[in-house]
Amino acid sequence: MAVTREKRLNVLGVELTAIVNARRTGRVRPPGLIPEPSPVDAETASIRSRIERIPWYHTIDLGHGVVTPGIVDNRAEVANSGIPDDLTGKRCLDVGTFDGFWAFEMERRGAEVVALDLESLEDMDFPLRRRQERAAQAMDVRGTQAIGAAFACAKEILGSAVRREIMSVYDLTPDALGQFDVVLLGDIIVHLRDPELALERARSVTRGCVLVHSAVAPELETTQAPLLEYRGARDHFWVWWSYSALALSMMMEDAGFEPVEQISRIMVENRAGRFVKVMLRGGVAA
Amino acid sequence: VILVREKRLNLGHLQVAVGIDADGVEQIRRSLPYRGALRPALRYLRRLTASANGHHASGSVAPVQPDSAEAAAIRRQIEQLDWYHTLDLPHGVSTPGFVDHRSQVPFYGFPDSMHGLRALDVATWDGFWAFEMEHRGADVVAIDIPSWYEADIPRLQLEKITAEGGDRTTGRGFALAHKLLGSRVQREPLSVYELTPERAGTFDVVLISDLLIHLRDPQRALESAFSVTRPGGLVIVAEPYNPDLEAFRGVALTQFLSFAAVTWWMPSTTTLRAMMQVAGLDVRELARFRLKARAEVPIHKVVLHGRPAMARATANSGAGTGG
Numbered sequence: 001m002a003v004t005r006e007k008r009l010n011v012l013g014v015e016l017t018a019i020v021n022a023r024r025t026g027r028v029r030p031p032g033l034i035p036e037p038s039p040v041d042a043e044t045a046s047i048r049s050r051i052e053r054i055p056w057y058h059t060i061d062l063g064h065g066v067v068t069p070g071i072v073d074n075r076a077e078v079a080n081s082g083i084p085d086d087l088t089g090k091r092c093l094d095v096g097t098f099d100g101f102w103a104f105e106m107e108r109r110g111a112e113v114v115a116l117d118l119e120s121l122e123d124m125d126f127p128l129r130r131r132q133e134r135a136a137q138a139m140d141v142r143g144t145q146a147i148g149a150a151f152a153c154a155k156e157i158l159g160s161a162v163r164r165e166i167m168s169v170y171d172l173t174p175d176a177l178g179q180f181d182v183v184l185l186g187d188i189i190v191h192l193r194d195p196e197l198a199l200e201r202a203r204s205v206t207r208g209c210v211l212v213h214s215a216v217a218p219e220l221e222t223t224q225a226p227l228l229e230y231r232g233a234r235d236h237f238w239v240w241w242s243y244s245a246l247a248l249s250m251m252m253e254d255a256g257f258e259p260v261e262q263i264s265r266i267m268v269e270n271r272a273g274r275f276v277k278v279m280l281r282g283g284v285a286a
Numbered sequence: 287v288i289l290v291r292e293k294r295l296n297l298g299h300l301q302v303a304v305g306i307d308a309d310g311v312e313q314i315r316r317s318l319p320y321r322g323a324l325r326p327a328l329r330y331l332r333r334l335t336a337s338a339n340g341h342h343a344s345g346s347v348a349p350v351q352p353d354s355a356e357a358a359a360i361r362r363q364i365e366q367l368d369w370y371h372t373l374d375l376p377h378g379v380s381t382p383g384f385v386d387h388r389s390q391v392p393f394y395g396f397p398d399s400m401h402g403l404r405a406l407d408v409a410t411w412d413g414f415w416a417f418e419m420e421h422r423g424a425d426v427v428a429i430d431i432p433s434w435y436e437a438d439i440p441r442l443q444l445e446k447i448t449a450e451g452g453d454r455t456t457g458r459g460f461a462l463a464h465k466l467l468g469s470r471v472q473r474e475p476l477s478v479y480e481l482t483p484e485r486a487g488t489f490d491v492v493l494i495s496d497l498l499i500h501l502r503d504p505q506r507a508l509e510s511a512f513s514v515t516r517p518g519g520l521v522i523v524a525e526p527y528n529p530d531l532e533a534f535r536g537v538a539l540t541q542f543l544s545f546a547a548v549t550w551w552m553p554s555t556t557t558l559r560a561m562m563q564v565a566g567l568d569v570r571e572l573a574r575f576r577l578k579a580r581a582e583v584p585i586h587k588v589v590l591h592g593r594p595a596m597a598r599a600t601a602n603s604g605a606g607t608g609g
Contacts, residue, residue, distance in 0.1 A: 128509035129566045194503040196550070200441045220539070225530075230538035230557045232505075232564035240505075247542040254440040254544055 047157055054150045058099035062157045068150070072270050074101050074186075082211045082263035082279045083182065087111035090181040093205065094162075095169050095198075096188035099150040103162045106182065113162045114177055116169065121145035123168070125193040125240065127233055170194070172201040181208035189214045189248070190231075190239045199255035203284075210257055210282040212248065215268070215275045220244035245278045257282025332389060360466060367459050371412035375466045381459070385496070385579040387414050393573040393589050394524055396491070400424035403490040407471075408478050408511065409497045412459035416471045419491065427486060430456050432475035438502035440545050479503070481510040488516045495524040496577075496587075498558070499549045508565035512594065521567055521592040526577070528552040529586050555588045567592030 040048075044064045051068055059070035081102075084090075088110035094103040097115035107113045118124065120142040122134070134141065151164060165177065169188070183206045189195050202210050220227040226247035231239040243251075245262060252260045263279040353361070357377035364381050372383030397403070401423035407416040410428035420426045431437060434454035439447070447454075460473060476485065478497065492511045498504040511521050531539040531554035538557040543549045553561075559569045570591045577585040 127505075127564050127566075128512065129564075193505050196440075196502045203441060226542040226544070227531075228540045228542060228551075230540055230553070230560050232538075232560050234564065250542055250544050254442075256441045 050153055050157070054153055056099060056150050058101035058150070058154075060099060060101055060104065060154050062154060068099070068154065070099065070101075072187075077213075077266065077268065077277070077279075078105060080264035080266050080279055081105075081213065082281050083109065083184070085109060087182065090208070091178065092182040093177070093180040093184065095172075095183065095185045095202065097151065097164065098147065100154055100160075100162060100164075102184050102186050103164075104154065104158055104160055106184070107160055107162050111182070114180070115151070115162050115164045116167050116172070117147055117151070117164065118168060119146065119148075119166045121147060124191065124238060125233065126238070169198045169201055172205050174205050177205060179207040180205055183208075183210045184213070185210065186213045187215070190241060190243070191233075191237075193233070193240045195241060196251055196255060199252055199257075203256040203282075206257075206282075206284050209284065210252070211263070212252060212280045212282065214243060214248060214278060214280075216245045216248065216265075216278050217242040218276050221246065226250050245280070248278070249280060252280060252282045255282075256284075258285040259283050329389075332392075363462055363466075367462065369412055369459055371414035371459070373412060373414055373417065373463050375463060381412065381463070383412065383414075384581075385414075385577060387418075387578070390575060390578060391418060393575050393587075394493075394495075394522055395572045395589060395591060396422060396522075398422065400491065404487070405491040406481075406486065406489040406493065406511075406514065408481075408492065408494045408507075410460060410473065411456070413463055413469075413471065413473075415493050415495060416460075416473075417463065417467060417469055419493070420469055420471050424491065426471045427489070428460070428471050428473045429476040429478070429481070429486070430460070430473065431477050432456060436477060438500065438550065443545065478507040478510055481514050483514055486514055488514050488519075490516055490519045492519070492521045493524070494522070496526065498523070498525050498561075499543075499551055499553070502550055504551070504553075505561055505565065508561055508567075512566045512592075515594055517594055519594065521562070521594075522589065523558060523562060523592060524587055524589045525558055526552065526585050527555045527558060527574075527588050531556075555590075558588065558590060562590060562592045563595075565592075566595055568595045 041064075044066060047062060047064055047066045051062070051066065056068040056070040057072055058068065059073035059075060060068045061075070062068060083102075083106060086109060087106055090111045092103075092106040092111040092113045094100070094106065094113060094115045097103045097117050100115055103113045103115040122142045122145045126134075148164070154160070155162060155164075167176065169185070169192070183202050185198070185202060189198065189212060192198050199210075199212075217229060220229060220242065221244045224246075227244045228247050229242040231242055233240050245265070249260045249262070260280060260282045263281050265276065265278045268275055268277045354377055357379050360375055360377055360379045364375070364379065369381040369383045370385065371381065372386035372388060373381045374388065375381065396419065399422060400419055403424045405419040405424035405426045407413070407419065407426060407428040410416045410430050413428055416426050416428035433456060435444070435448065457473065457475075463469070464471060464473070474486065478494075478501070492515050494507070494511055498507060501507050508521075508523070515521050528539075528541050531541065531552075534554065534556075536556065538554065538560045540551050540553040540557045543552055555571070555574075559571075562569045570593075572589040572591055574586065574588050577587045579585055
């Protein structure tokens with residue numbers, strides 16, 4: 001995919017990289033991917049104008065030939081995701097939903113979906129020093145870092161019934177939201193300071209299976225030892241830990257998932273670079 | 287040559303640093319000059335320094351006198367309990383601890399005199415380090431979880447021990463030693479995660495020894511310790527590390543241990559340093575040594591001193607508000 005424009009914005013210390021690809025600008029249109037929009041009907045035009053005002057994280061197909069210009073495109077991973085084809089009558093939980101790509105995908109397969117997210121990017125697991133600095137600046141940046149506008153927009157356009165809840169994965173309990181047949185942790189585990197607690201909380205609401213999608217570091221897999229690399233949330237992507245697939249599997253087992261199996265292992269390329277991603281499935285022994 | 291062991295000994299004013307490789311360690315251990323001359327000499331020197339510092343006699347000395355009535359009474363009391371720390375109690379009685387820090391105290395780099403300092407011993411257990419810092423003159427607070435049910439235990443194991451039930455209160459050994467030593471250390475039932483200036487006050491010296499590997503969230507523990515450390519204060523982190531990972535310099539590797547032997551992780555020294563830095567500390571390494579313990583596998587420890595780093599960003603934002 002040819003990148004025609006790349007913008008770096010520094011918003012209060014958080015660096016955002018917006019990549020506008022050729023397709024999005026309309027200058028180059030790969031044949032077959034997107035139907036010719038002309039003549040543009042009124043509804044399509046309205047959808048286009050609505051999504052243009054919002055920064056998108058996920059690439060979501062909204063119908064009417066409109067795809068959101070997300071910085072992460074998970075569409076090619078759907079076939080490897082481990083999500084059952086038919087989720088009719090199932091309850092599913094999408095943890096860290098952001099713009100809702102996986103939540104809408106599970107809903108499309110028939111599930112009743114609850115999508116979890118934080119109110120603001122400021123509520124992420126930042127190091128203490130950064131939190132203190134922000135507090136010392138005595139300015140409210142929570143609003144500008146709010147998450148959810150893109151989700152709400154996509155939900156409305158899709159006519160979705162996904163229920164979005166503001167809750168940290170660390171606070172998940174069966175009392176709060178009930179039990180789920182599928183619990184999805186898509187690309188959040190590397191951003192957590194306390195991943196084992198997140199897995200334990202996920203286990204507490206799982207009655208079917210958990211799906212953990214995560215980047216892994218092949219250089220940690222050159223030995224038989226279950227290794228992690230401490231990254232300390234010091235880069236722009238807020239990675240606390242890198243994992244070997246073995247370490248991540250064992251951590252899922254310690255959280256009470258049984259058995260833990262690898263559904264797929266694929267190469268992914270996005271703004272963070274090229275990396276290996278695994279989809280792990282953790283069952284719940286009867 | 288990869289140095290597997292670097293020892294720094296503080297003998298009074300004299301600091302000796304020795305670096306040797308793996309084969310070297312074993313060769314020296316077995317050699318007659320070491321066993322016959324160097325080891326006894328080192329012991330003698332240590333004893334000398336200890337007595338010069340007014341330190342209580344360390345493990346290798348004090349041949350036991352025929353038990354006095356007092357000593358016999360103390361022995362009867364300590365026999366009732368399981369001991370983690372080897373502690374020297376009055377009347378020549380020592381507790382049969384799992385670890386014996388007594389001869390290894392110099393590695394930790396405490397100020398010789400801690401008079402006027404407020405010190406915190408995190409996860410004190412039987413209180414060895416709390417009593418040590420009190421002995422050096424500090425005003426000491428020792429914290430520990432009130433019950434083993436509150437330890438960071440994997441979900442399934444915790445469910446199992448909870449089902450077994452039983453009293454898993456902590457602190458009996460501490461209480462007995464505290465009484466026998468006439469100590470004034472103040473013990474608080476508090477998890478390291480709950481440490482805040484509001485709950486515990488602030489400290490000149492904070493000690494974390496053999497704790498982080500048992501925690502599910504070691505980073506949060508270091509951040510908590512940082513939050514109660516005074517500007518110019520000292521956080522001593524003395525933790526086991528994984529010697530197998532030391533060859534990968536510059537990469538902060540950690541081995542996941544799946545809570546085998548109550549241990550979540552075994553980090554490299556690089557990882558420990560990085561975690562301390564992220565928690566806001568400037569880090570300096572003091573010593574590496576093998577912990578004296580009744581463990582089946584060798585426990586390699588590193589001592590790191592962390593001092594609260596100057597907050598660069600705070601200086602920047604200060605300038606910003608001024609302008």
